[in-house]
Amino acid sequence: MTETSRHLPLRTPGSVLGPAAWIRRNLFPDWRQGLLTLLVLWLLIRTIPPLIDWLFIDAAWTGDRDDCVAAGGACWAFVGARWGQFIYGFYPPEHRWRVDLSMLALLASIAVLFLPRVPNKGWIITGSFIALPVVTVVLLHGGMLGLEVVPTDRWGGFMLTLVVAVAGMLGALPIGILMALGRRSRMPAIRIFCVTFIELFRAVPLITILFMASVMLPLFMPQGFTMDKLLRALIGVALFNGALMAEVIRGGLQAIPRGQFEAATASGMGYWKMMTFIILPQALRTVIPGLVNTYVAIIKDTTLVLIIGLFDLLGIVQAGISSSNWLAPSVTTTGYVFAGFGFWVLCFGLSRYSMHLERKLNTGQKK
């Protein structure tokens, strides 16, 4: 016995270590797995090199439509020529720093959430998320502090996608929380109102709501009263997603054991104190995956504003590929690849961020 264990390290056969062994163990453990490995390998060989050829080697990096047609690959020249438009829409070039600054403000308020434990962190976070919309509106729209007004019909591209998404997210969360609480309320008037609101908005497609906001609403308004088209769309997006979010949050509320409510009441807390400090923090933490799901859906739904004539990232790319000086098959494909990549970056970033949040908040609750 002792002899065997002493000899073991010396006798390690070459066939269980090294790359060859790794390949055999993981890729060809038996003939079925081996066949699948070969199939996947063949698929990769068939798709990856042509993709790289198309994306980089045959691509036209500069020039115009004719260069792109001649190159045969992706037409990055098109993205280059319209880069400013894709990011800022029709925002006047001399004012684009205001958009940059608002994006920085957004990044800053996200960064605040990553702060290590500091005193009053909760207040800092709440403050920054209340300040963010105000700062952004002042910066982007102007008309205050000596900033020139940039009307919302000049907004577009990636920036508009962010505006719609962030407004949808920031607006939907409080609406969702209030509606979820209201739905569980003991007061019939409040409960009926909340149930009606949630069921109405959840049962209708977002497109219908946007259509109502952009097409029908102006006709009901008194003559001469005009409300900004973007604002109408933002309110529609926030209400719609608020209704979805309310149900996600209600799920979290129902997961809280009754004992928590009773304990909070027993220690003399009122309704709002109990909700703010005991129930909601636990409930929201439980439903982070559901919340992020809704958030990712909001980002992707922003493309629907296209149908009411607002140019989000996808809209401005589509307008670009249909302009007569860029009409070519490779331009169309490149445009959609670019727009898809833009959305992927946003949504992937968001889901990574939510994983980080979950890990951070779930300390001591891992199962």
Added chain:
Amino acid sequence: MKLCTILTSAAALMALSGAAVSAQTLEEVRERGYLNCGVSPGVAGFSNPDDAGNWSGFDVEVCRAVAAAVLEDPDAVRYTPLSNTERFTALQSGEIDMLSRTTTRTLNRDTALGLNFAPVMFYDGQGFMVRDSMDVDSVSQLNGATVCVSAGSTTELNLADYFEANGMTYNPVRFDRADEVLAAYDANRCDVYTSDRSGLAARRLVMSDPSEHVMLPETISKEPLAPAVRHGDDQWFDIVTWTVYALIEAEEFGITQDNIDEMLASENPNITRMLGGEGSPVGEWIGLDNQWVYRAISSVGNYGEIFERHVGPDTPLQIERGMNALHTDGGLQYAMPFK
């Protein structure tokens, strides 16, 4: 589609019954300092943002011409890109002052939807595209062909009517979306692709090999595309109407963006009257100053120049003048006299 119809009809009803939209469009535009013009969100050659982010195209030039006539500045326009369903409500609710958006003039729109159409800017119609290799040069040779077409569209109805009327048969391949129709034709699933001619010209360019495809000469439907204003403001309607006429008349008189200043000194009294020369009444009659025609033409050029710049044979779209030639060249463009 049904929902859209209901929505637009309801909208039209409300626009007609309740809100009598103000008849003071001219004053409102002047007070505001810019023109609200509805355009399409991206139709090749007709309205698109250019690389610098400015709207440009055939339809956009009409907005610019009206802004130049009314506000003395062709750039004093705010463009509202509008979808198919939104365009009429936007006009009825007063969100835009005029619509210049590849819109076909029809009886229904002219009456029930409460619109007034300015003169036709572009005579479009349904055409056919085939592969050059098919060696076909007329629709009459297409008996038994496979045709790619948008499902449930007027295009599909026109196609059925035309083939039936001519005693021919065909196999339709229907798709819901325009890009699916295009992709199917490009992938050789059908012999023929049918759509409006201006649309065919643009879509030919996004096929794998544009040079393989040719358009057949026949046009089987009427799609007269015209700018529109809402009912109830005759003066504004006159201004938009006669701005379009001015562009067409300018081409007939040979007035271009470049030679307009020499034309001011022309021997022809019709030209000097139109351009607001000494003692001309054109401004007084329409309620603008005398130079309104001069400004419109010097800002955007005459009709022919606009056509050449955005959709003509030298542009990627390569659309021939055809029906859109002046009446003197055998086309349909005919301006009323400035008298």
